[in-house]
Amino acid sequence: MKKRIAVVAIAALMAGCLTNVGTVSAAEPTEITFWHYMSEDKEGKFVNEAIEEFNNSQDEVHVTAQYLPREELMKQYTIGVVSGELPDCGMVDNPDHASYASMGVFEDITDLYNSWDEADFMEGSINSCYYDDKLYGLPWGNNCLGLFYNKSMLEEAGVEVPTTWSELEAACEKLTTDTCKGLAISAIGNEEGTFQYMPWLLSAGGSVDNLTSDESKESMTYLKDLMDKGYISKECINWTQADAEKQFASGQAAMMINGPWQFSGLSDDAPDLEYGVAKVPKADDGDYASVLGGENVAICKGANVEASWKFLTWITSKEESAKICEAIGRYSPRADVDVQEMYKDDPLNATFAEILPTAESRGPSPVWPEISEAIYSAEQEVLSGQKDVDTAMSDAQAKIDALDK
Structure with missing residues (x-):
């Protein structure tokens, strides 16, 4: 008798379980x-x-x-x-x-x-x-970074796409007017400024590990000379890379250093603009360089x-x-x-x-933010006229040397 009751109970339990199978909800993600x-x-x-x-x-x-x-x-x-x-x-x-x-x-x-x-x-x-x-x-x-150029402006000025620093300077001279600079860059006081400066540094044969070398100082001197001649706006020390894009899109710059993330912005800001992209011009005795x-x-x-x-x-x-x-x-x-x-x-x-x-990477280093700050601060000091190249680069190197790497 007990055995029969047990079997009935088990059967009832199984039946109950089976009837509830369809009502079990799936687990939430x-x-x-x-x-x-x-x-x-x-x-x-x-x-x-x-x-x-x-x-x-x-x-x-x-x-x-x-x-x-x-x-x-x-x-x-x-x-x-x-x-x-x-x-x-x-x-x-x-x-x-x-x-x-x-x-x-x-x-x-x-x-x-x-x-x-x-x-x-x-x-x-x-x-x-x-x-x-x-x-x-x-x-x-x-x-990575490249050189954007306005095809119409270069054609009207009779300028070939520059491949070296000398060619870039000569192109800027012909392209710069009262309303348009030859080149737009971002030299803002953050990582964007360092990012944009690196191709110049590397192409000259300079190094983050030795900012006081002749090659490193040459790269900073070159940018300062472009600014002093009016080919780069003094406002670039306040410009993000997006700001540089606005200058190029609006026709206030004939060329700019920037990256492919700006394609969508240019499409929105200047849908009819005909432009091309080339490598960042290299130092006359250097190699092409870009940064990852x-x-x-x-x-x-x-x-x-x-x-x-x-x-x-x-x-x-x-x-x-x-x-x-x-x-x-x-x-x-x-x-x-x-x-x-x-x-x-x-x-x-x-x-x-x-x-x-x-394209070369920045770092990797656990103190890269501090290294970068030393670099972009030096660039800001030089381009704003606060320090000469020798002093700014020496001060930056001293900051980097003092870091616990």
Whole structure:
């Protein structure tokens, strides 16, 4: 009798379970946050589109993006590592990566990376994510600098696209008028200023490690001479790279030093402008030089590592990397993406794709922000007339030598 009652009870229990199977709700996706500094009205819209695509592609992880201006985002990383209030993952300018990794902002993902079958990045790009022989992020998008030139202005002035410093100076002389400067650059007092100065420094044979060499001083002297002759606006010490783009788009500059992220801005600001892109002119006895720019992505301390890794490996995968980098004016850092083949029918992007492999990185160094500050401060001091080249470069070198590297 007892045995029969037990069997009936078990059967009833199983029946109840089966009837409830259809009412069990699916688990909610894991929520994570992603910080970035891509402007909402430009590159940011493509970031948001990519994140929406990721969220719709699976139901395990849901990403919420938050935009912060670059300087504010960097500040919040510094504050967050102390307060414990960090996002799950975020963006970082590649020369700053080692610095924030050294502060403890990012998680060590070395083991995750080594077990990722699809890991295939260019050496220079992935190296920017290392600190103390451990990996703290993934490269997300690369760029570099080139010379933009107004085709009509050069043609009317009878000027060929300059390839050397002497040719650039001669071109500026012919192109500069009462309403138009020959060249627009950004020499602002932040990382953008250092970024824009680096091609001149490197082409002359100068070095961040020796700012007092004749070659290093030659590069600064050259820019100061262009300004003194009126070929570069004195206002460039206040200009961001976006401001330089505005000068070029409005016809107030015949040429500018800038990067491919400005294509969308030029399309909006001057849709009928006919322009070309070339390598940054080289020192007369030097080599062409450009500098590697772009962003990395990383998982923050205390984050949901598993969910964040799922998102970051998706957004840096071969297919997604090629797609989003093309949209936001970057070039994929992946070795398995043939960037030159992608842009073989696009002269503007093809030029940058040609420049990119030889672009040199800034750092990586945990004290790069301090090194950069010494460099852009020297440039500001020289271009504003506060110090002569010898004094400014010597003072900058002394600051760098005093750093605990």
